[in-house]
Amino acid sequence: MELGLNEKVAIITGSSKGIGYYTAMQLVKEGVNVVLCARGEKQLQVAADYIKNETGKEVLIVPTDITKEKDCQRLIEQTITHYGRLDIVVNNAGTASANPFESVSSELWQADLDLKVFGAIHCTKYAIPHMRKVGGGAIVNVTAVMAKTPPASSLPTTVSRAAGLALTKAMSKDLGKDNIRVNAVCIGLIRSDQIEKKWKKEASQLSWEEYSQQVGQTIPLGRVGDTQEAANVITFLVSEAASYVTGTTVNIDGGAGHAL
Structure with a gap:
């Protein structure tokens, strides 16, 4: 199957390890020019070195704290300066924080929303104008299966992840006219x-x-689930093979989820 990804440019947040890293590696193998971003520069460089050793191709690393809007803006600007275009954004950065409702402080609520919701909002906000310039693009928001059926003691993660699902659907409606597709993946139990x-x-x-x-x-x-299996689904969603797929959510959970 031809994925139509060669020479496109992708930003993947939280890509120094885990699903973000595996997705970056897969996209590079498909001919994509990739930008790795995370908070830690040292781990980013390790990831970039692994990718170069495996594929022979260099990637751009941009240390970024996506909880800060100015960092998100700088990430997009450095991508455009380096590669001249932007086609794909994978909003992957996030952590698991699961607690009973009454034990979650206001500070933890804010930190979780800043990372998982506003990080995606700000990265996407600055990316969209550049996607329009190249005739379209693809955005994937990485969320969690628990967002659909939150269990007890799963806060604030399930709330921020559920917000990511609503964000995905609303954005897909607004951006379809620009040929910008927006989808989400809901991650279940994946090797980490x-x-x-x-x-x-x-x-x-x-x-x-x-x-x-x-x-x-x-x-x-x-x-x-294997981390590569998640990366494969994300790669499909940002590719031309999924050119008529937008506003949807794909569970990567081995069938464990209880919601359609």
């Missing part, structure tokens, strides 16, 4: 640093495959 640390601490005698199956017993596909 946190899960790997738990595996090595609690069940190091098991192989990853054995541990994945043990942890994933309640998941219809019977295992923890």
Whole structure:
């Protein structure tokens, strides 16, 4: 399948590791010029070096705190200065913060919304004019399956992630006329640093495959998802293969979600 991504330019937030990093690697392999951004410059450089070693292609790194609007604006400006265009934004940056309602401080509410909601808003806001100049673009907001069916003690994450879903749908309606597609992915149990640390601490005698199956017993596909599997779906959504897909949400959860 031809994805039509060669020579396009993509920004991926939170791309020094995890889903963001794997998505960056996959897009580079498809011929995309990629901008990595996260707060830590050292980890960004490590990620950039890995990508170059694997693909032979250099990426641009821009240390960015997306909770600050001026940083988001600078991220877009440096991308345009370096590559001259912008086609794709993957709003991936975020952390898991799950607590009972009464234990969440006002400061934690604000920090979570600044990172997961306003970070996406500001990055997208400054990207849109440049997407219009090249005739369109693709935006993917990375959220969580729990946003659709929030369990107890899941705050503030589920609220900010649910806001991301509403943002996705509303933006898709506004930007469709500009050929800018906006979609979201809802992440379930995917291999991460946190899960790997738990595996090595609690069940190091098991192989990853054995541990994945043990942890994933309640998941219809019977295992923890691989990070690459999430990256593959995001790559499809930003590609020309998904040219008639906008305003939708794709669960990457092995069938675990309870909502349509």
